[in-house]
Amino acid sequence: MSQDQSECQQLLLSEEADLLDLEARYCSWGDTVHYAGKLNIFIAAEGNCLYDRNGTEYFDLQMWYSAASFGYKNNRLNNALKRQIDTLPQLACQYLHEEKIQLAAKLAQGIEKSFGIKGRVHFNVGGSAAVEDSLKIVRNHSGKNPVFAFMGSYHGRTLGASAITSSYRYREKFGHFGDRACFVPYPYCFRCHYEQKKEDCDLYCLRQFEKLFETEYHAVLNTKTDKCEFGAFYIEAMQGTCGYIYPPANYFRGLKKILDRYNILMVDDEIQMGFFRTGKFWAIEHFKVVPDIITFGKALSNGLNPLSGIWAKEELICPEVFPPGSTHSTFSSNPLGTAVGLETMKLIEESDFATQIPQKGAYFAERLQGLQKRYPQIGDVDGLGLAIRVEICQKDGYTPDKKLTDAVTNIGLNGDLTAGGKKRGLILDVGGYYKNVFTIAPSFYITYKEIDLAVDLFEEALQKGIELLK
Numbered sequence: 001m002s003q004d005q006s007e008c009q010q011l012l013l014s015e016e017a018d019l020l021d022l023e024a025r026y027c028s029w030g031d032t033v034h035y036a037g038k039l040n041i042f043i044a045a046e047g048n049c050l051y052d053r054n055g056t057e058y059f060d061l062q063m064w065y066s067a068a069s070f071g072y073k074n075n076r077l078n079n080a081l082k083r084q085i086d087t088l089p090q091l092a093c094q095y096l097h098e099e100k101i102q103l104a105a106k107l108a109q110g111i112e113k114s115f116g117i118k119g120r121v122h123f124n125v126g127g128s129a130a131v132e133d134s135l136k137i138v139r140n141h142s143g144k145n146p147v148f149a150f151m152g153s154y155h156g157r158t159l160g161a162s163a164i165t166s167s168y169r170y171r172e173k174f175g176h177f178g179d180r181a182c183f184v185p186y187p188y189c190f191r192c193h194y195e196q197k198k199e200d201c202d203l204y205c206l207r208q209f210e211k212l213f214e215t216e217y218h219a220v221l222n223t224k225t226d227k228c229e230f231g232a233f234y235i236e237a238m239q240g241t242c243g244y245i246y247p248p249a250n251y252f253r254g255l256k257k258i259l260d261r262y263n264i265l266m267v268d269d270e271i272q273m274g275f276f277r278t279g280k281f282w283a284i285e286h287f288k289v290v291p292d293i294i295t296f297g298k299a300l301s302n303g304l305n306p307l308s309g310i311w312a313k314e315e316l317i318c319p320e321v322f323p324p325g326s327t328h329s330t331f332s333s334n335p336l337g338t339a340v341g342l343e344t345m346k347l348i349e350e351s352d353f354a355t356q357i358p359q360k361g362a363y364f365a366e367r368l369q370g371l372q373k374r375y376p377q378i379g380d381v382d383g384l385g386l387a388i389r390v391e392i393c394q395k396d397g398y399t400p401d402k403k404l405t406d407a408v409t410n411i412g413l414n415g416d417l418t419a420g421g422k423k424r425g426l427i428l429d430v431g432g433y434y435k436n437v438f439t440i441a442p443s444f445y446i447t448y449k450e451i452d453l454a455v456d457l458f459e460e461a462l463q464k465g466i467e468l469l470k
C-alpha cells in the first residue's frame, strides 16, 4: 500500500468512526442494527453484493430478508421506478392509476389460475401493515378476535402483528396483548416439539392439534354448538424468521381439513417466501392447499418503494362485506411501488424461475451438504428453492451453537475473507428457534460459479469461527 493509499484509508476509518459515533447518539437502537457485534456502513449495492466505504465487497446471502430477491440494482426494475418518477410519481391513494389496477388484476388472476378461486387484492406498505389488514378481514368475517398461529411464527412488529408473532420478547415491554394468538407447535421435524421421529410419527403434531376440538374442556370449541372461539389460523408455509423450516408433505392438507370443519380461515403469510423464493410463486403451492387469505410484501417491489398487500377470497373481501373505507393508509397503493410491482410480475412471467430456482437451490444445498460431511457443526442442511437452512450445532451435530453462529456471522461482516482470491465479506442472516440457523436467501440471479464462491466463503468463515472458539 502506498503512503497516499494508507492516508486515504486512515481518513475513511476516522470518518466511519465519526458516523458510528453519531449513530450511537442519535439513532434509536430499537431496530435490529445492534443485534450484530460488528456495525458496517454500506455505500453501494449491485447484483449479489454490498460495498462498504473502503470499497470492500460483501457477498450477500440474505438479500434484505428476501426483499431484494431479484438482485440489487436490477436494471429492469430500477428503470420501472425511474419511468414512474418521471410520469406519475405521486398520487393520493383515493384516486386510481393504471399500474395499481393492472397489478391487482395480475396477482388475483395468477391466484385464480393456481388455486382455482376468485378474489381481490388490497395494497398497503410493509408486511406488518398487510397483516393488520388481514386481521380486519378475519374479524369482519368471523366476528372473532382470537386466532391460532404457530410457535416460531413471525408476522411483524406492529401491535396487531406482534400479538400473532410467537416470541414474547417482542411483546414483553408493550403492555397486555388481549388478542395474543394461541400458539401451536410447527412441524419442525429436526427438533420435534413432541420428540417424535419424522419417519414414523404419522403427523403426531397434527393429531395433537385435532385433539383440541375433542371436548369443550380443551378450550377452543363449544362442542354443543360446534362453534370455535378462533377465527383463523395464521401460517407460514415455510417459516422464515424461525429458520426456513417446512412441514412434511401432507401436514397442511390435514390442517386445512380440520380448519374447514370448524369454519376457521387459513391465512397464508407469504411476505417472506412469496414471489418464487421457494421455487414456486407462493410457497403454499408446494403443499396443495388453497388458503383463504394470502399476505405478501417484500420482493414484490424488490426492496425499492415498499408495497405489500393481501389477497382474500371474494366472499371475504367483496364490496358488500368490506366496503369503502374499511382500511386505508396514505401510502398504501403508492404509484412508485405499484409500477415496480407490475414490472416484477412481468419479469416473472417472462422468466423461468419455476425451473431455475429449484435447480440452483438443489445445487447450493448439495454443496452445503458436502460441507456438512466434513463439519459435524453443521447439524442440518435443507431447503426449498433458494431458501436454504444451515443449522449450526456443537460437535454432536444437534445441540444448538449460537456462539459459533454469531462468530461466523461477525467474521463475515469483518470483510477480510480471502476465498476467491480477493478480500471480501459475507453477509449472513441468522434465524431459528435457538438463533443458530443461517437462513440463506441469495439473489435469484446467482450463477453456479457464484454459488461455489459463496460456499467457499462460508466454509472459510466457519473454519475461522471454529478456530476462534477453540
Ligand SMILES: Cc1ncc(COP(=O)(O)O)c(C=O)c1O
Pocket: 065, 126, 127, 128, 129, 131, 154, 155, 156, 157, 236, 240, 241, 269, 270, 271, 272, 273, 297, 298
Ligand atoms: C413471514 C413474515 N411476515 C411478516 C413480516 C413483517 O413484514 P415487515 O417487516 O415488512 O413489516 C415478515 C418480515 O420479515 C415476515 O417474514
